[in-house]
Amino acid sequence: MEFKTGRCGCGSLKYSAEGEPINSVFCYCKECQTHTGSDKWFGIWFPKNRFKITDGEFSVYSRKGDSGKDLNHIFCNNCGVTVCVEVTVGNFYSIAVSTLDENESINPSMALYAASAPSWAVFPAGLAKFDTLPPGMGE
Ligand SMILES: [Zn+2]
Numbered sequence: 001m002e003f004k005t006g007r008c009g010c011g012s013l014k015y016s017a018e019g020e021p022i023n024s025v026f027c028y029c030k031e032c033q034t035h036t037g038s039d040k041w042f043g044i045w046f047p048k049n050r051f052k053i054t055d056g057e058f059s060v061y062s063r064k065g066d067s068g069k070d071l072n073h074i075f076c077n078n079c080g081v082t083v084c085v086e087v088t089v090g091n092f093y094s095i096a097v098s099t100l101d102e103n104e105s106i107n108p109s110m111a112l113y114a115a116s117a118p119s120w121a122v123f124p125a126g127l128a129k130f131d132t133l134p135p136g137m138g139e
């Protein structure tokens with residue numbers, strides 16, 4: 001089985017994810033812009049039972065998603081980098097692609113909350129775009 005590994009900015013918080021992600025997503029919601037300092041969060045999604053923190057100390061910042069369920073940001077106690085967000089409504093983790101040890105081979109499969117994107121955001125040609133979430137997702 002293939003494992004994807006990654007780490008925070010200072011390298012002390014490490015994680016491992018098993019197998020292939022169930023989704024690969026650009027999220028342009030306002031919260032993701034604030035947390036990344038960018039136009040979007042690029043996340044790959046792994047079911048909770050295929051993801052684990054393998055080393056380091058972290059804290060959790062919880063906020064409510066549009067579903068009303070918690071989104072739990074897991075960030076390094078030392079450098080503050082968020083390595084993943086637990087999406088409780090879907091029982092998965094969204095791993096920050098920017099924190100993967102190897103991310104060259106990863107491409108997005110859809111853009112969420114595209115209606116909230118800043119006017120200067122550039123979308124890859126052909127990428128499926130949704131103003132908020134695709135029908136049926138997040139309910
Ligand atoms: Zn760190």
Ligand SMILES: [Zn+2]
Pocket residue numbers: 027028029030031032033041113
């Ligand atoms: Zn978002």
